[in-house]
Amino acid sequence: MSTLVQGPAAPGGLRRRELMEKLTGMGFALPATLLLLTTSLAPLAVLVVMAFTDYDLGNLDFKFIGLANFGKAMTDPAFRRALWNTFMYVAIVLPLAVGLGLLVAVLVHGRKRTRSFYEVVYFLPVTSTLIAMATVWTFVLHPKLGPVNALLDALGIERQAFLSDPGLVLPTLALIGVWHLAGFNMVLFLAGLTAIPKDLYEAAEVDGCANPIDRFLTITWPLLGPTTMFVIVTTSITAFKVFDTVAVMTHGGPIGASEVLLYSIYLEGFQYFHTAYAAALTVVFLAFILVFSVIQAFVLDRRTHYG
Amino acid sequence: MKRVRRVVGLLLVHGFLLAGAAFVLLPFVWMLVTSIKPPDEIFTATLRLWPRHVAAVDNYSRALTSAPLLRFGLNGLIVCAGILVVQLLVAIPCAYALAKLRFPGRNVLFVLTLLALAIPVQVPALPLYIALANIGLLNTYVSMMVPFFLSVFAIFLLRQFFKGFPDDILQAARLDGMSELEIVWRIVVPSAWPAIAAFAVFSFVAHWNDLYWPLIVISDANLAPPPLGMMFFADAETGSNYGALTAAATILTAPLVIAFLLARRHFIAGITMTGVK
Amino acid sequence: MASVALRSISKSFDTTQVLSNIDLEIADGEFVTLVGASGCGKSTLIRIIAGLEPQSAGSVEVGGRAIDHLRPHERRVAMVFQSYALYPHMSVAANIALPLSMQRLSLWERLPLVKHLSPRRRSVTRGIAKEVDAVAAQLQIGALLARRPSQLSGGQRQRVALGRAMVRHPDVFLMDEPLSNLDAKLRVHMRSELAELHARLGATFVYVTHDQVEAMTMSDRVAMMDAGRILQLGTPSELYARPANLKVAQFIGSPAINVLPGQVDSGGRIVVAGAALPVDASLPAGSAVSVGLRPESITPLPAGHRPPRDAVSIGARLRRVENLGAEYIMHCDVDGLDGTVVTCRVSAESAPPGDGALLLAFSPFACHVFDAAGERIRVVDDASRREAVRIPGATAVPNPTR
Numbered sequence: 001m002s003t004l005v006q007g008p009a010a011p012g013g014l015r016r017r018e019l020m021e022k023l024t025g026m027g028f029a030l031p032a033t034l035l036l037l038t039t040s041l042a043p044l045a046v047l048v049v050m051a052f053t054d055y056d057l058g059n060l061d062f063k064f065i066g067l068a069n070f071g072k073a074m075t076d077p078a079f080r081r082a083l084w085n086t087f088m089y090v091a092i093v094l095p096l097a098v099g100l101g102l103l104v105a106v107l108v109h110g111r112k113r114t115r116s117f118y119e120v121v122y123f124l125p126v127t128s129t130l131i132a133m134a135t136v137w138t139f140v141l142h143p144k145l146g147p148v149n150a151l152l153d154a155l156g157i158e159r160q161a162f163l164s165d166p167g168l169v170l171p172t173l174a175l176i177g178v179w180h181l182a183g184f185n186m187v188l189f190l191a192g193l194t195a196i197p198k199d200l201y202e203a204a205e206v207d208g209c210a211n212p213i214d215r216f217l218t219i220t221w222p223l224l225g226p227t228t229m230f231v232i233v234t235t236s237i238t239a240f241k242v243f244d245t246v247a248v249m250t251h252g253g254p255i256g257a258s259e260v261l262l263y264s265i266y267l268e269g270f271q272y273f274h275t276a277y278a279a280a281l282t283v284v285f286l287a288f289i290l291v292f293s294v295i296q297a298f299v300l301d302r303r304t305h306y307g
Numbered sequence: 308m309k310r311v312r313r314v315v316g317l318l319l320v321h322g323f324l325l326a327g328a329a330f331v332l333l334p335f336v337w338m339l340v341t342s343i344k345p346p347d348e349i350f351t352a353t354l355r356l357w358p359r360h361v362a363a364v365d366n367y368s369r370a371l372t373s374a375p376l377l378r379f380g381l382n383g384l385i386v387c388a389g390i391l392v393v394q395l396l397v398a399i400p401c402a403y404a405l406a407k408l409r410f411p412g413r414n415v416l417f418v419l420t421l422l423a424l425a426i427p428v429q430v431p432a433l434p435l436y437i438a439l440a441n442i443g444l445l446n447t448y449v450s451m452m453v454p455f456f457l458s459v460f461a462i463f464l465l466r467q468f469f470k471g472f473p474d475d476i477l478q479a480a481r482l483d484g485m486s487e488l489e490i491v492w493r494i495v496v497p498s499a500w501p502a503i504a505a506f507a508v509f510s511f512v513a514h515w516n517d518l519y520w521p522l523i524v525i526s527d528a529n530l531a532p533p534p535l536g537m538m539f540f541a542d543a544e545t546g547s548n549y550g551a552l553t554a555a556a557t558i559l560t561a562p563l564v565i566a567f568l569l570a571r572r573h574f575i576a577g578i579t580m581t582g583v584k
Numbered sequence: 585m586a587s588v589a590l591r592s593i594s595k596s597f598d599t600t601q602v603l604s605n606i607d608l609e610i611a612d613g614e615f616v617t618l619v620g621a622s623g624c625g626k627s628t629l630i631r632i633i634a635g636l637e638p639q640s641a642g643s644v645e646v647g648g649r650a651i652d653h654l655r656p657h658e659r660r661v662a663m664v665f666q667s668y669a670l671y672p673h674m675s676v677a678a679n680i681a682l683p684l685s686m687q688r689l690s691l692w693e694r695l696p697l698v699k700h701l702s703p704r705r706r707s708v709t710r711g712i713a714k715e716v717d718a719v720a721a722q723l724q725i726g727a728l729l730a731r732r733p734s735q736l737s738g739g740q741r742q743r744v745a746l747g748r749a750m751v752r753h754p755d756v757f758l759m760d761e762p763l764s765n766l767d768a769k770l771r772v773h774m775r776s777e778l779a780e781l782h783a784r785l786g787a788t789f790v791y792v793t794h795d796q797v798e799a800m801t802m803s804d805r806v807a808m809m810d811a812g813r814i815l816q817l818g819t820p821s822e823l824y825a826r827p828a829n830l831k832v833a834q835f836i837g838s839p840a841i842n843v844l845p846g847q848v849d850s851g852g853r854i855v856v857a858g859a860a861l862p863v864d865a866s867l868p869a870g871s872a873v874s875v876g877l878r879p880e881s882i883t884p885l886p887a888g889h890r891p892p893r894d895a896v897s898i899g900a901r902l903r904r905v906e907n908l909g910a911e912y913i914m915h916c917d918v919d920g921l922d923g924t925v926v927t928c929r930v931s932a933e934s935a936p937p938g939d940g941a942l943l944l945a946f947s948p949f950a951c952h953v954f955d956a957a958g959e960r961i962r963v964v965d966d967a968s969r970r971e972a973v974r975i976p977g978a979t980a981v982p983n984p985t986r
Contacts, residue, residue, distance in 0.1 A: 018409075023412030024487045032401035033416060035457035040423045043431030043438075050434070057437065093721035104327060112308050114321070120571065121328045124335065126566040127574065129516050131534040132556035135385060135541045136338040139549050147337060179331065187575055202636050203669035207748070208686030217695070218382035218682070222673040241427060244518045248538055262429055262519070269433050270523050279433055285428050 051280040057273040063075035069280035081256055082264040092174035093239040098231055101185025109193045123183040134248045137176055163250055173245050173258055185231050192227030233296040261285055316319050342366050342554035349549050379536030386451045387514045388530050391507055394458040401467035403491050420435035423459045428520055436523055450524040461506055468499045505576040533559045585649055586755035586788045587612045593642035595628055596722045602628050603812045615782050615789040619799040620809035627791045630758050635662050646755055662749035666761040668741045669734040674844040675717050677729040680747045684712045719747045739770050756788045796836050808832050830958035842926045846875045857898040857918050861948040863963045874954045881950035882913055887941035897945040
C-alpha cells in the first residue's frame with residue numbers, strides 16, 4: 001500500500017496530498033475504465049438486453065419477446081447440433097491435448113542435449129498462423145492428393161475422406177486442435193516440472209522409489225496437480241472457442257457435422273443478421289465460459305496450497 | 308544389465324518423441340515441399356517427398372501476385388503494433404494506480420477487471436459491430452483494433468509486478484519532485500521490462516493470428532491481416548493451385564516462426580505468463 | 585555390521601576433479617563428520633556413499649561388502665538432506681511411512697485404484713503405521729502426524745526428516761548439513777539432540793557440515809576436507825591440539841588461531857617477532873615458517889612485567905578488547921610485524937589493564953609450526969629432545985593421518 005510522505009505539515013497539507021493521490025489515481029485509471037465500459041461492459045449489457053428482443057440488423061425498431069430466443073435455441077436442431085458438436089470436440093481435444101502435453105513434457109524434461117530441439121519442434125504449431133496451417137492440413141488430408149491417404153493406401157487401408165465424411169470430420173478437426181495446443185500445454189507442464197525440487201526425487205530414490213512409474217506416481221503427478229488442473233481448464237476454454245479451423249476448412253459442413261457454437265453465432269449474427277437470436281446464443285456461450293472461468297479461479301486458489 | 312536397460316529406455320523415449328515430432332512437423336514439411344513442386348507432381352498422388360522439378364519461383368510468384376500477401380503481413384504488423392501500443396499506454400498507468408495509489412472506486416475497478424478477464428472477445432462482438440457500423444468505422448484499421456485496446460490481462464499482470472516494487476523508491480522520487488507520471492514511466496516501467504516484453508510477445512502473437520474479429524469487421528482484402536488474408540486467398544484458389552496455396556501459407560507463417568526461432572526465450576516466457584497469472 | 589570404508593574414491597565432473605583418492609574407514613557406530621569450506625567435496629562424498637552420484641574411481645564398502653553396484657535404496661543407508669526434502673503433498677505420517685511402503689508393498693499394491701484388490705495390504709499398512717507411531721514418539725512429533733510439511737516449523741521438519749531416516753533402521757545415517765537452515769539457538773539445541781540420538785541408536789553416523797563447532801561438539805572423529813582431499817582425520821582433540829596442516833589449524837577453533845610469520849636462523853632456531861624459540865626444527869637456515877598460536881595459549885602481561893620462566897615473550901600494543909562477560913578477547917598489534925593482529929583470550933579476572941604496550945607471553949610448546957607449504961613440522965624441545973605436544977585424552981602422540 002502506498003504511503004505518501006507524512007511530513008510535519010498541517011492537516012491541510014496532508015489533505016491536499018491525499019486529494020492529489022486520489023486525482024492521480026483516478027486519472028491513471030481513467031482510460032482503462034472508459035475502455036472497460038465501452039468495449040466490455042456496455043456491449044455486454046447491450047448484448048444481454050438484445051437477447052430478449054427480436055431485433056434483426058437493419059430493423060428500425062424492436063420489441064421485447066422475453067425468453068423466446070432462448071426457447072427457440074433449445075428447440076432449434078441446428079443449435080443443439082452445434083452445442084453437441086462443440087462438446088464432442090472438447091471431449092476429444094481435452095484428454096489428448098493435456099495427456100500428450102504432459103507425456104511429452106515428462107519425457108523432454110529429462111533430456112539434456114536434445115531438450116531444446118524437442119521444445120522448439122513441439123511448440124512450432126502454437127506460433128504458426130492456424131489459418132495458413134489449416135489450409136495446409138486440408139491438402140495433407142486430401143483424399144487423392146494428400147500424404148496421409150497415400151500412406152494409408154500403401155499400408156493397404158482404405159482411403160478416408162477426412163473432411164467430407166460426416167462421421168470423421170469432427171474427430172479430424174479435433175486432432176488438428178490437439179496438434180495446435182499440445183505444444184502450449186507442454187510448455188506449461190515443463191514449467192511445472194521444473195518447479196519440483198530435485199532433492200525430492202533424490203530423497204525418494206534413497207527411500208526406495210526407484211523405477212520411473214513410482215517416481216511419477218509418488219512425486220511428479222501429485223506435485224503437478226495444480227498445473228494439471230490449470231492446463232485442463234485453459235485447454236477446455238480454448239477448445240470450446242474453436243472457430244478458425246471450422247471457418248476455413250469445412251464451413252460447418254458436411255451437413256452441419258462440424259458446425260460449432262462460435263460458428264453458429266457467427267452465421268446467425270453476421271451472415272443471416274438475426275442479431276437478437278445471435279445475442280441469445282452468445283449469452284449461452286458466455287454462460288459456459290463463465291463456468292469454466294470460475295473453476296479456473298478456484299484452481300488458482302489451490303495453486304498456492306503446497307507452500 | 309543396467310546399461311542395456313538404459314539403452315532400451317532411451318530408444319523408447321526418443322522413438323516416441325520423434326514419432327510425435329514427425330506428427331507435429333508433418334504439415335510444415337509438406338507445406339514447404341509442396342510449395343516448390345510443379346502442379347503435375349502435386350496431382351500425382353504418390354508419397355514422394357522431394358520434387359523432381361523445382362517450381363518454387365512459379366508457385367511463389369503466383370502466390371504473391373494473386374493475393375497481396377505482403378500487404379497482409381503489413382496489415383498484421385500495423386494492427387498488432389497499434390493494439391500493443393495502446394494496450395501498454397492504457398494498462399501501465401492503470402496497473403500502477405491499482406497497485407500503488409489509493410482512490411475511490413479502486414476495488415470496484417479491480418473486481419470489474421477480473422470479471423472482464425473471463426469475457427472473450429466474441430461476446431461483445433455483436434454490439435461492437437453494430438456500434439462501429441453506425442459510426443461508419445467498419446473496414447478500417449481502427450475497427451480491427453478497438454476491442455483489444457483494453458488488455459485486462461496486461462493490467463492484471465503488471466499490477467502483480469508493480470505491487471512488488473519498493474515503496475521507498477517511489478517516496479524518494481516524490482521527494483525529489485518527480486510527478487507521478489514521470490515516476491511511472493521513468494522508474495517503475497524499466498524495472499518491469501521483462502514482464503512487459505513477455506506480454507508484448509504474447510499480445511503480438513495472439514493478435515497476429517486472430518481471425519474472428521477481423522472476419523467480422525473487414526471485407527476489403529487490402530486491409531486484411533494474415534489469417535483473414537489467407538482465408539480470402541484460399542477461398543479464391545479453392546481446389547486448384549495447391550502449389551501457390553502452400554507457397555502463400557509459407558509466406559504468411561514464416562514471420563512468426565522465424566521470430567519464434569530467434570526469440571525463443573521471450574516467446575516461452577510470454578506464454579508461461581498465462582500460467583503464472 | 586555397519587562400518588563404512590571408502591577406498592581410493594575419486595570423482596570428476598567433466599574436467600573438474602572434485603575428489604582425489606579419498607581413503608576413509610569408519611567403524612560401526614562411530615559418528616564421523618566431514619567438515620570443510622564450501623566446494624571441498626564433502627557433499628559429493630556423502631552422495632557417493634548414498635549412491636546418488638557414481639564415483640569415477642574407487643569403491644565404497646558397508647559392513648565389509650562393496651556396495652558400488654547397489655542402488656541407493658538397496659544400500660541400507662538413510663539420508664537427511666539440507667532442505668529436508670519432505671514430500672510437500674503428504675502428511676507427516678505418510679512422509680515417514682514412505683520408505684516402508686516402498687519396501688513392503690509391491691508396485692501393484694501401491695497403484696491408485698488397483699491397490700484395493702490386495703488382501704494383505706491392510707495388515708501391512710497397519711504394521712507400518714505402528715512403526716511410524718513408534719518413531720514419531722521417539723522424536724516427540726506424535727502430535728504432528730496429520731499435518732503437512734508446510735504447516736511445520738524448521739525444527740519440526742528436521743525431526744520429520746530424521747524420522748523418515750530412522751524408520752528404515754539403516755546401517756548408516758548420512759546427514760548433509762541438516763542444521764544449516766535452522767536459526768542459531770535451535771541449532772545449538774539440535775546439536776545435543778542429534779548427539780543423544782546417536783548415543784541411543786548406536787548407529788553409524790556420517791555427518792557433513794561447514795560449521796567447525798558442530799564438527800567438534802558432536803563427532804567421535806572428524807575428517808577435515810579441502811579441495812577434494814582429506815587434510816586430517818582424527819578426534820576433535822587431535823585436530824585441535826595437533827593440526828597437521830595450516831588450513832586445519834585455521835579452520836578449527838574460534839577465535840581462529842593466530843599465525844605469525846617466522847624464520848629459521850643460522851643456529852637452526854625459529855625466530856618469530858624478534859623472539860627465538862628454544863626448539864629445534866631441523867630445517868635449513870633462512871627457511872620461512874608459519875607459527876600458530878591459539879588465543880588461549882597467550883598470556884598478555886603489562887609491559888615491563890617479568891615474563892614467567894620458560895616462556896617466550898613478544899611486545900605488542902593493545903588495539904581493542906571484546907568483552908564476553910566471563911572472558912575478554914584482546915586484539916593486539918605485534919611490535920615489528922605490521923598488520924599482524926594477534927588475539928588473546930583471558931578470563932575476566934586476570935586481564936591486564938586496558939591501554940598501551942603489552943608483553944605477550946607463551947610457552948614455546950604451545951606453538952604449532954608449519955613449513956612454507958603449510959605442513960606441520962615436527963619440533964622438538966632443545967633440552968629433552970622430545971616433541972612436547974599434549975593431546976587431552978590421548979596417551980601416546982599419534983601420527984597425523986593424511
